Amino acid sequence: MAKIKTIIDGIEVEVERDSWAIDVARELGIDIPTLCYHPALGPYGACRLCVVEVTKSKWTWLATACDLPIREELSIKTNTPEVIRSRKMAMELIMAxxxxxxxxxxxxxKLGVTKPRFKCRxxxxxxxxxxxxxxxCDQIIGVSAINFANRGHKRIVTTPLHKKADKCIGCNVCVEVCPTGHVKTLDDGSFRHMQTWDADLEMLHCLICDKPYIPAKQFKVISDKLEGIELKxxxxxxxxxxxxxxxxxxxxxxxS
Amino acid sequence: MNNIQEKPDLTEVERIIAKYNGKDSWLVMILQDIQEAYNYLPEPTLELVAEKLNIPLSRVHSVATFYSSLSLQERGRHVIRVCDGTACHLKGFVNLRDEIERQTGLTEGQTTPDKRFSFEVVACLGACAIAPVMSVGNDYHGEMSAEKIKDVLSKYK
Incomplete structure (x- = not known):
């Protein structure tokens, strides 16, 4: 693989072609805030907090680092006044x-937002x-029990047709990754209630200690993925x- | 609520899906054709589309709710669309809207109980030269005024 020279905050590095700018920067120990980034998922660019200033020959522009592939020599700065201003605005909108x-x-x-100027929802x-x-839910678990609905200011994450999420396997991944604690779950003895998606899942009990520990549906999905290997x-x-x-x-x- | 719901005939949906070879890349066209056939997107049709195209229902629902031209609610036989683009807005959109609301008793997004009309406000109908514009079904009515509305609506039963 061809190595490509790139400069981030004055540090010159050689990276693999098509490395994501955010990964390169974080490897160098440069702090870039994100809310929609997860290393297991592909680039998305929704939260706009990872903007950096990119310079290629004489052109300079702002770009989100999480979906910026390095294909040619770029000079990237992560701490200019423009970057700070842009991140602050993005955070203000998120807080609103x-x-x-x-x-x-x-x-x-940290980004300098205390109270957003905008009308709060x-x-x-x-x-x-x-x-x-x-x-x-879609790419890693492969269940796709939830998705976005509507458009613009009415956009929400919801279950299909706003009904009970019958596809949900109760794996709690959505709860784990949610950066704001919006997605809620509650384990109540032999049931797991996915409160946000309105799904109630029966739990399986451990064969040794008899504690409920995994929803039956999730156990089945994992077993199916193991293809013949027995899941204890x-x-x-x-x-x-x-x-x-x-x-x-x-x-x-x-x-002995 | 009526518990015994009439189950819609889904053979038309199967025909539409077959027309597009059951490919999920044609999802939007399939939904448009279903809307053409049923006048809106009944829930069972979405479930059938997801099953036949082998994609999650959540994705079908996401696409169906994204486009404002697709409707999950039953609509009237004639959909009144009033343009609130820049040109139409300046040339009297507000008067048209108020008059339609008075004539039909609807506000934006509603349908008359006899399923005759649905009323929508849209961003641009693409006919700014004849502003202000409204459309009923597929017919365009340009250079409208509040006085003409009663005559226009009376043509649609």
């Missing part, structure tokens, strides 16, 4: 959409439409114990 998303406050403060919860849950119905805690025990016996046998 989800004014009560407390997990965003530290980042907002209060009818859509904390969703900032980063699309992480939608993309995870053991919770992570018991599995760890079992592995350690097996290891111990193996060592004892070898020593």
């Amino acid at each position: 959409r989800a004014p009560r998303a407390e997990s965003l406050f530290p980042l907002a403060e 209060d009818d859509i919860g904390n969703c900032i439409l980063c699309g992480l849950c939608v993309r995870m 119905r053991i919770c992570p805690v018991c599995r760890r114990k079992e592995t350690v025990d097996n290891l111990r016996y193996a060592v004892v046998e070898k020593v």
Whole structure:
């Protein structure tokens, strides 16, 4: 693979062709804020917080670093007044959409946003439409139980036809990746309630400790992906114990 | 609510999907054709499209709700569209809208109980030269005024 020279904040590096600018910058220890980026997913460019200033020969422009492939020699600056101004505006708009998303406050403060100038929405919860849950569900889990609906200011993440999410397997990935805590779930004994998607999933119990630990639907999806390899119905805690025990016996046998 | 809902005849949907060889890249055209046939997109048709094209229902729903020309609600036999583009807005869109609201008793996005008319406000009908414009179904009516509306609407039963 051809290496391409590029300069980020004055540091000259050689990178593989088509590396994403954000990965290169982060590898150099340069801090770039993001809300819609996840290393497991492809570039998306929704939150606009990762903008950087790009210079190619005599042209300079702002670009989102998460979907900027490095194909030729570029000079990238991540801390110019233009970049700071642009990030601040993006954050202000995000805060106006989800004014009560407390997990965003530290980042907002860091970018210099305390109170957005714009009229704040209060009818859509904390969703900032980063699309992480939608993309995870579709691209990684392969279930696609949720997606966007509508357009413009009416855009929301929802279940098909706004009904109960019957495709949802209760894997909780959407809850894990949500940057604002908008997606909610509740484990209640033998049921997992995906509150935001209105789905109730029956849990399977660990065969050793009898604690409910995985929704039956998720267990089935994983089993199907393993194609013939048997998935033991053991919770992570018991599995760890079992592995350690097996290891111990193996060592004892070898020593004696 | 009526519990015994009439199940729509879905053979037409199957014919439309077959016409596009069941390819998911034709999703928008398929939805347009279904809307042409059924006047809106009934839920069972979306479910059938997802199943036949082998794509998630959530994606079909996402596309169907994205375009304002596709409707998931049942609409009237004649859809009144009033243009609120720049030219039409300046030449009296507000008067047209108010008059239509008075004549039909509808506000934007509603349908008359007898399913005769639906009323929509759109951004541009692409006929600025004859502003202000409204369209009923596929017919364009240019250089409109509030006085002409009653005559125009009376042509559509």
